Amino acid sequence: MADLPGLFVVLEGGDGSGKTTLARLIGDELHARGVRALNTEEPSGGPVGMLVRRMLAERPLSPEVMALLYAADRAHHTETVIRPALARGEVVLSTRYVLSSLAYQGPHVGLERVMSLNAHALKPDLLIFLECPVGVALGRAGAARVLDAYETPSVAASAAEGYARALTYLEAQGQRVGRVDAAQGPAQVLRAALEQVLSLIPRTSP
Known part of the structure; x- marks a missing residue:
């Protein structure tokens, strides 16, 4: 993103991966370390994002409709939160972005369809993917909160396959992906991920 001075980092992984x-x-x-950073997430806290959250808690709609809703939320999120922060030279850390749509809706509506809906989306400078066994991840998520309609073993297993295909797809398009073993202890996971982020920060500093 040569037109924006900040650094865009997306963190992805199955539910409960951390x-x-x-x-x-x-x-x-x-x-x-004196680096300006902004944490954000998807679904966002915007109007469409709140609708998506309600759908997830109650009854997810068809994959096509959910793909459209996620794309609409992402467009608003990118326009109102991500781009302005990057323009200020900040490091934006987004939990979930296009990869999640490719993983969850891609197998049903097609990867190309998801990408066309997200033509407005930015290409992250770094996509950190947390690799974690499905059983371990769901166990963590269930211990922390009430699981939503998507968080079942069958959906999680399907999403894991979707993530694998989507990652291969994005890497073929030149996306920088850093895989981190999320089954490690918290300190090791943080160190592995932070090293990748810090390696990119010098080029964004004044």
Whole structure:
């Protein structure tokens, strides 16, 4: 994103893999180093994002409709949150972005269809993918909160396959992907992910 001085980092992985916690810890580390960072997530806190959250908690709609809703939320999220922060030269840490749509809706509506709906989306400077066994990830998620309609063993297993295909698809398009073993201890996961982020920060600094 040569037109934007900031750094765009997306954290992805199955439910319970630790994305949200890791994003917060990376943000804290960056702030401690004097680097301006913004933590955000999808579904966003915008009007479409809140609708998506309600659908997930109640009854997900068809894959096509959900793909459209996620794309609409992402367009608003990108326009109102991500781009402005990048324009300010900040490091944006987003939990979930296009990869999640490719993994969940892609197998049903097609990867190309998902990409066409997300033509407005930005290509992350770095996509960190947390690799974690489905059983371990769902166990963590269930211990932390009430699982939503998507968080079942069958859906999680299908999503894991979807993530694998989607990652291969994005890497073929030149996406920088950093895989991190999320089954490690929190300190090791943070160190592995933070090293990848820090390696890209010098080029965004004044």
